[in-house]
Amino acid sequence: xxxxxxxxxxxxxxxxxxxxxxxxxxxxxxxxxxxxxxxxxxxxxxxxxxxxxxxxxxxxxxxxxxxxxxxxxxxxxxxxxxxxxxxxxxxxxxxxxxxxxxxxxxxxxxxxxxxxxxxxxxxxxxxxxxxxxxxxxxxxxxxxxxxxxxxxxxxxxxxxxxxxxxxxxxxxxxxxxxxxxxxxxxxxxxxxxxxxxxxxxxxxxxxxxxxxxxxxxxxxxxxxxxxxxxxxxxxxxxxxxxxxxxxxxxxxxxxxxxxxxxxxxxxxxxxxxxxxxxxxxxxxxxxxxxxxxxxxxxxxxxxxxxxxxxxxxxxxxxxxxxxxxxxxxxxxxxxxxxxxxxxxxxxxxxxxxxxxxxxxxxxxxxxxxxxxxxxxxxxxxxxxxxxxxxxxxxxxxxxxxxxxxxxxxxxxxxxxxxxxxxxxxxxxxxxxxxx
Numbered sequence: 001x002x003x004x005x006x007x008x009x010x011x012x013x014x015x016x017x018x019x020x021x022x023x024x025x026x027x028x029x030x031x032x033x034x035x036x037x038x039x040x041x042x043x044x045x046x047x048x049x050x051x052x053x054x055x056x057x058x059x060x061x062x063x064x065x066x067x068x069x070x071x072x073x074x075x076x077x078x079x080x081x082x083x084x085x086x087x088x089x090x091x092x093x094x095x096x097x098x099x100x101x102x103x104x105x106x107x108x109x110x111x112x113x114x115x116x117x118x119x120x121x122x123x124x125x126x127x128x129x130x131x132x133x134x135x136x137x138x139x140x141x142x143x144x145x146x147x148x149x150x151x152x153x154x155x156x157x158x159x160x161x162x163x164x165x166x167x168x169x170x171x172x173x174x175x176x177x178x179x180x181x182x183x184x185x186x187x188x189x190x191x192x193x194x195x196x197x198x199x200x201x202x203x204x205x206x207x208x209x210x211x212x213x214x215x216x217x218x219x220x221x222x223x224x225x226x227x228x229x230x231x232x233x234x235x236x237x238x239x240x241x242x243x244x245x246x247x248x249x250x251x252x253x254x255x256x257x258x259x260x261x262x263x264x265x266x267x268x269x270x271x272x273x274x275x276x277x278x279x280x281x282x283x284x285x286x287x288x289x290x291x292x293x294x295x296x297x298x299x300x301x302x303x304x305x306x307x308x309x310x311x312x313x314x315x316x317x318x319x320x321x322x323x324x325x326x327x328x329x330x331x332x333x334x335x336x337x338x339x340x341x342x343x344x345x346x347x348x349x350x351x352x353x354x355x356x357x358x359x360x361x362x363x364x365x366x367x368x369x370x371x372x373x374x375x376x377x378x379x380x381x382x383x384x385x386x387x388x389x390x391x392x393x394x395x396x397x398x399x400x401x402x403x404x405x406x407x408x409x410x411x412x413x414x415x416x417x418x419x420x421x422x423x424x425x426x427x428x429x430x431x432x433x434x435x
Contacts, residue, residue: 004102004105005102006098006102007085007086007098007101007102010101010102010105011085011122014105014122014125014126015122017119017120025152026152026154026156026157028118028119028120028124029120029124029127029128029154029157030157031118032108032111032112032118032120032128033128033131033157033158035111035112035114036107036108036111036128036131036132037135038128038131038132038135038157038158039157039158041135042138043131043134043135043138043142043158044075044134044135044138044139044140044141044142045138045139045140045141046140046141046142046161046162046271046272047141047142047144047158047159047160047161047162048063048141048142048143048144048160048161048162048163048164048267048271049144049146049155049156049158049160049162049163049164049190050063050143050144050145050146050164050166051146051149051150051153051163051164051165051166051187051189051190052146052164052165052166052167052168052187052200053166053167053168053169053183053187053306053308054166054167054169054306054308054309054312055166055167055200055257055259055260056078056145056146056166057078057145057289057291057292058256058257058260058289058292059164059166059260059263059264060076060078060143060145061256061287061288061289062254062256062260062261062264062283062284062287063076063141063143063264063267063268064076064090064093064143065093065283065284065286065287066264066265066268066273066275066279066280066283066284067140067141067143067268067273068092068093068283069279069280069282069283070268070273070274070275070276070279072139072140072141072273073092073137073139073140073141074090074091074092074093074139074140074141074142074143075089075090075091075092075133075134075137075139075141075142075143076089076090076142076143076144076145077089077127077130077131077134077142077143077144077145077155078090078145079123079126079145079147080409081413082290082291082409082412082413082416083413083416083417083420085101085126086098086101087290088126088130089101089130089133089134091133091137091139092139096130096133100133101129101133103133104128104129104130104132104133105125105126105129107129107132108120108125108128108129108132109125111128112125123147123154124154127147127154127155127157128154128157131157131158141271141273142158144158144160146187146190149183149186149187149189150165150186150187150188150189150190151185151186151187151188151189151190152186152189153189153190155190156189156190159192159195160190160191160192160195161192161195161196161271162195162196162197162198162267162270162271163190163191163192163195163196163197163198163216164197164198164199164263164264164267165187165188165190165191165197165198165199165200165203165207166200166259166260166263167200167201167202167203167308168180168183168184168187168202168203168204168207169183169202169306169307169308180204180206181204181205181206182206183204184203184204184205184206184207184210185206185207185210187207188206188207188210188211188214189210191210191211191214191216192214192216193214193215193216194215194216194217195216195217196216196217196219196241196267196270197211197216197217197218197219198219198221198263198266198267198270199211199218199219199220199221200221200259200260200263201221201222201259202308203220208220219238219239219266219270221259221262221263221266224238224239225237225238225239225262225265225266226238226262227258227259227261227262230249230250232249232250233249233250233251233252233253234251234253234258235247235248235249235250235251236248236251236261236262236265236266238262238265238266238269239266239269240269240270240272241269241270241271241272246269246275248265248275248277248280249277250277250281251277251280251281251284252281252284252285253284254284254285254287255293256287256289256292256293257312261284265280290416291303291409291412291413291416293313293316296419298323298397298399298400298401298402298403299402299403299404299405299415299419300317300402300403300404300405301405301406301412301415301416302404302405302406302412303406303408303409303411303412304341304406304407305332305333305336305341305406305407305408305409306336306337306340306341307337307340307341307343307344310340310341310344310345310406311344313344313345313406314344314345314347314348317348317404318347318348323400323401323402324398324400324401325350325351325397325401325402326348326349326350326401326402326403326404327349327350327351327352327353327380327393327397327401327402327403327404328345328349328351328352328353328403328404328405328406329353329355329383329386329389329390329393329403329404329405329406329411329415330342330352330353330354330355330368330372330406330407330411331354331355331356331357331363331365331368331386331389331407331408331410331411331414332357332363332368332407332408332411333357333361333362333363333408333410334361334362334363334367335361336363336407336408338363338368338371338407339371339375341406341407342371342372342375342377343375345404345406346375346377348404349377349404350378351378351379351380352372352377352378352379352380353379353380353381353382353383353389353392353393354366354368354369354372354379354382354383354389355368355382355383355384355385355386355388355389355411356368356383356384356385357385357386357408357410357411358385359410365382365383365384365389366382369382385414386405386410386411386414386415386418387414387415387417387418390403390405390415390418390419391418
């Protein structure tokens, strides 16, 4: 087989070379990481690893924005991407270029093959390539988003200096378990002995138990650090790495969950970033995160794909003026709790357009429509794909209507691609939701 030369070539090869897309376990990844030298020294001045059922992406985005506003060099690794694979690795706020990603894949492939071949999934190879690229630059802060769970996720091959667990809710039951205690223990797998663990509000006892057994230093929202609404915005109180009390007042709303903003501030304080209120305000004002409450004119795109995330989305929509009509384009994978998502959003939606998603985990528009009817919701149309549903809605909505696009990264990615094509912008590497 000829050696891949372009990023598209590499991505196509990675999709073919491992029989399954998710294969949890660190044994194979750890061996290749050793061959790459990733465990010989720290890949960055500080590593912050973020796990959780919901809120990982927004927490990572705010960690990056806040750190950069304080003059620190950063590298962030996230997944999945929406339109371009390059979105997954950001260096000082900019997407990695194709050449760096190709170099990373080539290094990982060489390490994978010698001295004895080891199989890696698409996600594992991508994670190792990103970690190699980060280690080559050794920034002040490396911010890593866990792909699935925590304990057995490929990102966990690197020890976190500060571990963040945003929430624990039911999701990915086939891989993580069907009860919250088990899921919590999986996410607590990123914690390390005698190192800080920043924990959000919706955290199970199993996470605290794991932290206590391990000897991690817990900093829990609502117990060890706080956020409060004020007349001038919101305020944060926490402690730095030496236990000194800190207060930041008059903070701005980033249009992302404020609990996640509070966790980002606490994690950075523990990473010995000297927080300045004015710089924090600027960073929180400017931070953006595609696919999370992302507005394109009167269309709102959000990747909410479980009841917990949909509930937050409904709260944000309820806090804004009600439009003439709010119509929802909903596409979900077959292993997600569609009934719970529908229940969470039903009070904010006047009519639904269920759309089909392809692939072995996909769910048909007809199956979604049947579920919507069971929940006494108004089904306006059924479409075979998110793009087809978006085209149908675009022809039938007015300026005083709103369209909500949600249910999956696949759904949002395809509608973003459809919108970019209409605007003549196009996209590279296509929508892809590999974790």
